[in-house]
Amino acid sequence: EVQLLESGGGLVQPGGSLRLSCAASGFNFGRYAMAWVRQAPGKGLEWVSTVTYLSNTYHADFVRGRFTISRDDSTNTLWLQMSSLRADDTALYYCAKDAGGTPELPTRHFDHWGQGTLVTVSS
Amino acid sequence: DIQMTQSPSTLSASVGDRVTVTCRVSQSIRTWLAWYQQKPGKAPNLLISEASTLESGVPSRFSGSGSGTEFTLTISNLQPEDSATYYCHQYQSYWTFGQGTKVEIK
Numbered sequence: 001e002v003q004l005l006e007s008g009g010g011l012v013q014p015g016g017s018l019r020l021s022c023a024a025s026g027f028n029f030g031r032y033a034m035a036w037v038r039q040a041p042g043k044g045l046e047w048v049s050t051v052t053y054l055s056n057t058y059h060a061d062f063v064r065g066r067f068t069i070s071r072d073d074s075t076n077t078l079w080l081q082m083s084s085l086r087a088d089d090t091a092l093y094y095c096a097k098d099a100g101g102t103p104e105l106p107t108r109h110f111d112h113w114g115q116g117t118l119v120t121v122s123s
Numbered sequence: 124d125i126q127m128t129q130s131p132s133t134l135s136a137s138v139g140d141r142v143t144v145t146c147r148v149s150q151s152i153r154t155w156l157a158w159y160q161q162k163p164g165k166a167p168n169l170l171i172s173e174a175s176t177l178e179s180g181v182p183s184r185f186s187g188s189g190s191g192t193e194f195t196l197t198i199s200n201l202q203p204e205d206s207a208t209y210y211c212h213q214y215q216s217y218w219t220f221g222q223g224t225k226v227e228i229k
Contacts, residue, residue, distance in 0.1 A: 035218070045159075045167065045210055047218035058217060061124075094166060109157035109214050111178075113166040 002026040002112040004095045009117030016085050020117055022078040022095030030073035033098035033107045036080045038091035039116070046091075049080060050098065052106045063089075085121045092116040125149055129211055129221030136201050137229045144196040144224045146211035151191045155215035158187055158196045161223075162207045170209075171196065203228050 008020040020036070036048040049069035050058045057069050068081040078095055094116045100108035126149035136142045146156065154174035159167035169178050171187040174194055184199045198205055206228045211221040 037218075037220075044223045045161075045212075045220040047220065050218065060217075099172065107214065108155075109169065109172050109212060110167075110218075111169050111172075113168075115166055 002097060004097060004112060004114030006093065006095045006114045006117035009093065009119045011120045011122065012085055013123050014086060014121055016121070017081070017083040018085065018119060020080040020082065020093055020095075020119070022114060024076045024078065024095075024097070027097065027112075029071075029076040032101040034069075034071060034078045035096045035098055035110060036069060036078075037094045037096050037110065037113075038089075038119075039094070040088075040091040043091075048093070050107060051078070053101050054106065056106075082119070085119075087121050090119060090121045092118050125152065125213055125216050125219050127211060127213060127219050127221040129224055131224060132222065133225045133227065135227045135229050138201055138203060140201045141197065141199045142201055142226060143198075144209055144211075144226075146189075146194045146196070146221050148192045148194070148213055152213045152215035154190050155213060156187075156189070156194050157212045157214065158185075159210045159212060160205075160207045161210065167210065198226070201226075201228070 003025045005023045033052045035050040051069045066084045095114040096110035097112040099111040128147045156174045158171040161167045175187045186197045208223045208225045
C-alpha cells in the first residue's frame, strides 16, 4: 500500500523559511516522479513543484527562486525547502506521487496523495 | 501557461440524477487530463486519468470523456456519498488544476 506522510509544517513569520518532508513507502520510490501540491484554506488545488525520477525539477512561477524540491532515493524522502515565505503561501501542502516513471512518460498525473502538512505564514 | 475553466462552480442534484461537470482548456492537451474527488478534510482521490480511464476501485457510475480542449466528468445515478468537490487536472504541459466543482445533494 502506497503511503505518503508529510511533516515539517507550522507557523512561520513572513520572510522566514521552512522545510517540508514527505516519507514515502509501499512503492519503488526511486522510479517515480514526486510533487508538492498546495491548497489554501477554502480554495482549490495548486501545483507547486515536481521532481522527476532523474531529479529534474520544475517549479510553479509563483515559487520559483523561493522554493526548492529535492529527493533522497536512499531514504525514500521528498523535501520542499521554502524560503522568503509570504502570507499567500499559507496552505495545506500535499505530497503526491506521480504516475509517470518511464523515459517515454517521466511525468503524468498524481495517483496517490498524502494527508498534507499545514503551513501558516503570519506575524 | 495552460488555463483551465471548470463549470459549474456548484451544482445541486438529487439522488439518482445524472450530473455533468465540464472542463475547458486554453490549448489542446490531447487526452492528458485527470479528474479528482475531494471530500472535506481529506486529500484528493484520483477518479479518472487519460480523460476516460477509470481508476481501479472507482464506481462505474463515474465516467470521463473528451479530448483536445473540452472534457466532461459524468456521474450517473448520483449517490449521497458523491457529495464532494471535483477537480480537473491537465498534465500535458506542467500541471494545472481547474477551480473545482462542488456537488451537493438536494
